[in-house]
Amino acid sequence: MQGRSFGNTGINQVYIIGGDGTQNGASVIYKEVEKCGLQVLVAEILKTIDNDIAVINNFFAFDTAVEEAQRAINAAHVEVESFENGVGIVKLMGRYSGFIAMYATLASRDVDYCLIPESPFYLEGSGAGQEHVAERMDVVGVKDASGNKLLL
Secondary structure, X not given: OOOEOEOOOOEOEEEEEEOHHHHHHHHHHXXXXXXXXXXXXXXXXXXXXXXXXXXXXXXXXXXXXXXXXXXXXXXXXHHHHOOOOXXXXXXXXXOOOOHHHHHHHHHHOOOOOOOOOOXXXXXXXXXXXXXXXXXXXXXXXXXXXXXXXXXX
C-alpha cells in the first residue's frame, strides 16, 4: 500500500528539533503518521541547551545560554553592589543539570555559591535543596504533563 503525504500540502518530511520533551512529542507524531498510513519521514534532531548528554561535548545554543546567564549574573551583581550587605540570587534553567549555571558561574568571578541539581548541599544548618522543598510541599513523585518529575 502506498502511503500519502499530509493532505494536499505535499509535505513528506518533518524535522523536529528539541530536547527530551520535544522528542517525546516527536514520537507521538511518528506513531500518528504511521497509524494514518502516511508516507512521511519524521526526523528527530536532538538539541538541548542543558548540555547534559554525555556522548556529545557541546550542543548548539549552549554557548548562547551561558552568555545570557552571564548577563543575568552581571546584572544581579551590579544591583547587589548598590546595597550594603546586598544579596543577589539568579535562578537558571536546566531541569536536572547545572551545566549552564556552572559554566556561567565559572566565567563570572562574581558568584559566591552556585547550587546545581547534581550536587546536594548544606547551608548554615539548613538544607535548601529541591528535595527538601518537595518533601514539605507533599509532591514527591508527582510528574508534569511530559512525564518529568515536577520541580518547584
